[in-house]
Amino acid sequence: MDRLVYVWMAFSITWIAIFVYMLMLGRRQQKLAHELEHLRQALKTKK
């Protein structure tokens, strides 16, 4: 295999891993915002 293919593979994997993790953090944030909104609505109807 060409030497540059190894370099390309290693750098791509690194960036993909970082972006996937950031995407996961974003998803978690969205989920929490959704839960918070749910809670707000529940409190409003309770009042």
Next chain:
Amino acid sequence: MKGSAYNLRGHNFIAWTTGFLMLASLYAIFLYAPLERHMLEVQKIFYIHVGAAWNAFFAFFIVFIASIIYLKTRNLKYDVLAAASAEVGLLFTTIVLLTGPIWARHSWNAWWTWEPRLTTTLILWFIYFAYFLVRSGVAEKARRAVLSAVFGIIGFLDVPIIYISVRWWGSHPTIDTTGGGLHPMMLHALIVTVLAFAFLYGYLCQKAMALENTRQELQDIKEKLRESI
């Protein structure tokens, strides 16, 4: 409010510095640092591999310290810090374990060998993966924090073993340093990459901590609401 604006400014500063350092490290690796005489371009993997490895060890060191402080003070903010740091450390260890075999394939003509450093690093990955299994398996907050603190402290014992494994058993690929140490330009590129990963660690850790805090606050509110009904 003032505090949160300050935090946001600090977070933005870390985000921009991380972005800048990531670009600077790419420049240093590909355009500034010279080619190593034996591995040629493949040696470029060394910078991200080592940068991620050192910062993974740093992340687990923070888990170790935060876990000790938690057990002493029972302050949950140290449990949150430990969990966030372990998460980023696990990400960096994953990067180390994925880039290592690519480098090894060129150096040893094999993707994986049960060489001491690789094996102990894989064990480290499993230890911190188990750390999250423990966290997700215990619902009660205080019990979960104590169990994960103990796990975080014991798990860190693998880090010095990884570090000295090369001295004890040797065989991990190293850079040709004949003529006295790493070439200064390679050393500069390595420093910039390690710094870039250190800022990335800070950025991701802050984000993970903020999320964990919000999640715990939400859980508290839900529990209080349930009790009031």
